[in-house]
Amino acid sequence: GAVVSQHPSRVICKSGTSVKIECRSLDFQATTMFWYRQFPKKSLMLMATSNEGSKATYEQGVEKDKFLINHASLTLSTLTVTSAHPEDSSFYICSARDRGATDTQYFGPGTRLTVL
Amino acid sequence: GNSVTQMEGPVTLSEEAFLTINCTYTATGYPSLFWYVQYPGEGLQLLLKATKADDKGSNKGFEATYRKETTSFHLEKGSVQVSDSAVYFCALSARISGSRLTFGEGTQLTVNP
Numbered sequence: 001g002a003v004v005s006q007h008p009s010r011v012i013c014k015s016g017t018s019v020k021i022e023c024r025s026l027d028f029q030a031t032t033m034f035w036y037r038q039f040p041k042k043s044l045m046l047m048a049t050s051n052e053g054s055k056a057t058y059e060q061g062v063e064k065d066k067f068l069i070n071h072a073s074l075t076l077s078t079l080t081v082t083s084a085h086p087e088d089s090s091f092y093i094c095s096a097r098d099r100g101a102t103d104t105q106y107f108g109p110g111t112r113l114t115v116l
Numbered sequence: 117g118n119s120v121t122q123m124e125g126p127v128t129l130s131e132e133a134f135l136t137i138n139c140t141y142t143a144t145g146y147p148s149l150f151w152y153v154q155y156p157g158e159g160l161q162l163l164l165k166a167t168k169a170d171d172k173g174s175n176k177g178f179e180a181t182y183r184k185e186t187t188s189f190h191l192e193k194g195s196v197q198v199s200d201s202a203v204y205f206c207a208l209s210a211r212i213s214g215s216r217l218t219f220g221e222g223t224q225l226t227v228n229p
Binding site: 002004006032034041042043044046049093095097103104105106107108109110112 | 148150152157158159160161162165167205209211215216217219220221222224
C-alpha cells in the first residue's frame, strides 16, 4: 500500500516551453501533497504544499507564477513548470500525505527535467 | 525552528559490517521521526519511523530508537549488504509546523562486496 506515482519519469524540453508533471496517490486519499526539488547530491528542498481544493502554499523564494500547482482531486496533483529555462533542470519529487496517517509522507519516484 | 543534523558522508563499508548513521534533531514539541532511503535515480522510500519517545522503528534489518533525552534517532543495521548502498535521509515532522518534513542533508552509504 501507500504507492505514489509520478509521470513522466523523465522529460526533455526546449527553453521557453511548459512542462506538466503529474503526481498520483494510487491506493490512498491524499488531502495534502508536497512538491520538492532536489539538486545533485543534495537534500530535498520543499517548493510548495498542495491541499485538495485550495490554493497551494509556496515556500519563500519559489515563484508561484512559474511553478503552477493544481490539486484537483484527492489522488492527483500537478506541477507545471512554465516557460522553462535551463536553470529549471532538476529532479522534481512529489509526496502525498495519507489522510488517515497525517504524519507520514509517501514519495513518488521523481521526474528528471532537462531544459535545453 | 526545526532542524535535523546527520552524520556526514560518504560512508563506505564492507559487506556484513555494522552500520550506524547518526541523526540528531531540534524541534518544538514532540515530533515524529523518520528514516528515508533513496536509491540512485529514484524517489524516497520510507524505511522506518517512530512517533514517540522510546519507540523503536525497524524494517529490513534496520532499526532506530527515538531518544528524547539525547534528541537522537540513530540508524543501525547489524550486517549490511551491497544492496543497501543508497542515500539515507533522517527527517522529522512536527504538527506545530503543519506536519511538514524537515530533512537532514543525507548520508551516502556504499557497501563493497
